[in-house]
Amino acid sequence: LHDAVSQNQLELYYQVQIDQHLGIRGAEVLLRWHHPERGMVSPLDFIPLAEESGLIIPIGRWVMATACRQLKKWEAINTRESWQLAVNVSARQFQQPSFVDEVRDIVTATAINPCHLKIELTESLVLDDIERTIHTMQQLKQLGIHFSMDDFGTGQSSLSNLKRLPLAQLKIDQSFVRDITTDPDDMAIIKAIISLSQSLRYDIIAEGVETDEQRQFLYEHGCSQYQGYLFSRPLPLEEFEALLTSDTLPLKLFPIAEAETKETC
Ligand code: C2E
Ligand code: CA
Ligand code: CA
Numbered sequence: 122l123h124d125a126v127s128q129n130q131l132e133l134y135y136q137v138q139i140d141q142h143l144g145i146r147g148a149e150v151l152l153r154w155h156h157p158e159r160g161m162v163s164p165l166d167f168i169p170l171a172e173e174s175g176l177i178i179p180i181g182r183w184v185m186a187t188a189c190r191q192l193k194k195w196e197a198i199n200t201r202e203s204w205q206l207a208v209n210v211s212a213r214q215f216q217q218p219s220f221v222d223e224v225r226d227i228v229t230a231t232a233i234n235p236c237h238l239k240i241e242l243t244e245s246l247v248l249d250d251i252e253r254t255i256h257t258m259q260q261l262k263q264l265g266i267h268f269s270m271d272d273f274g275t276g277q278s279s280l281s282n283l284k285r286l287p288l289a290q291l292k293i294d295q296s297f298v299r300d301i302t303t304d305p306d307d308m309a310i311i312k313a314i315i316s317l318s319q320s321l322r323y324d325i326i327a328e329g330v331e332t333d334e335q336r337q338f339l340y341e342h343g344c345s346q347y348q349g350y351l352f353s354r355p356l357p358l359e360e361f362e363a364l365l366t367s368d369t370l371p372l373k374l375f376p377i378a379e380a381e382t383k384e385t386c
Contacts (some may be wrong), residue, residue: 148206272292
């Protein structure tokens with residue numbers, strides 16, 4: 122893992138994010154490690170290790186810089202100029218004192234519009250040191266960067282903490298989406314999360330959307346953005362680009378409209 126960055130073993134995959142009109146709003150970047158002997162290693166296996174060892178710092182920096190360089194390329198294409206790219210940031214990375222400066226440097230160096238960058242945080246990260254987290258988030262928000270609360274509903278965050286966070290979006294965890302059409306408890310939880318996001322005026326997106334029944338339920342209850350295998354798996358850049366232009370891939374099942382709001386910031 123130590124050599125993964127220098128030896129070009131890391132790669133970003135892109136998973137499309139869709140709105141209720143089935144227009145593309147952007148993508149989430151998901152990290153992959155091509156291990157020379159073990160093949161593809163899941164981030165679920167190596168991110169915790171990278172956090173423990175501190176290697177998440179150089180790796181996270183590489184992810185952020187690579188994502189922003191890609192964002193800059195999309196900004197130059199007029200059908201993609203309002204896309205947002207979501208980047209996962211883990212606790213150790215977010216909490217390092219130089220994090221804000223590093224992100225600012227990358228934003229400046231790549232010359233992206235910062236409001237096209239969305240940072241995904243988890244509830245446990247936020248709760249670790251809420252005052253410091255809010256301060257860091259505010260500094261980044263002042264740059265124009267947006268925040269999404271990942272895996273929402275699985276953590277311990279209280280509503281009083283939640284309303285203090287400068288969030289733009291809640292992301293409904295895939296564990297609730299999975300049984301949405303059969304489990305009354307999951308239905309109730311999803312309805313509650315959607316109504317909470319509306320009250321707090323946060324955007325809402327559901328992850329792990331695999332079937333059209335799930336998408337339909339979410340749509341009918343006011344969830345306006347979706348991400349999941351129904352639309353596409355996370356793909357390497359070349360395949361992601363091919364998906365957007367291909368006639369044969371799953372996205373073709375849906376009429377891809379222009380996103381409702383062109384500018385998100
Ligand atoms: P996450 O941020 O919750 O990402 C969503 C995970 O769900 C991804 O797993 C994605 O491939 C998977 N997924 C997407 N759509 C579906 C679906 O329809 N059904 C199902 N069953 N799964 C779906 P992945 O790529 O293995 O990533 C796992 C976790 O690793 C991520 O969870 C995130 O916490 C972490 N991770 C990935 N990339 C990065 C990164 O660049 N930095 C950091 N700090 N963490 C990352
Ligand atoms: Ca995520
Ligand atoms: Ca998630």
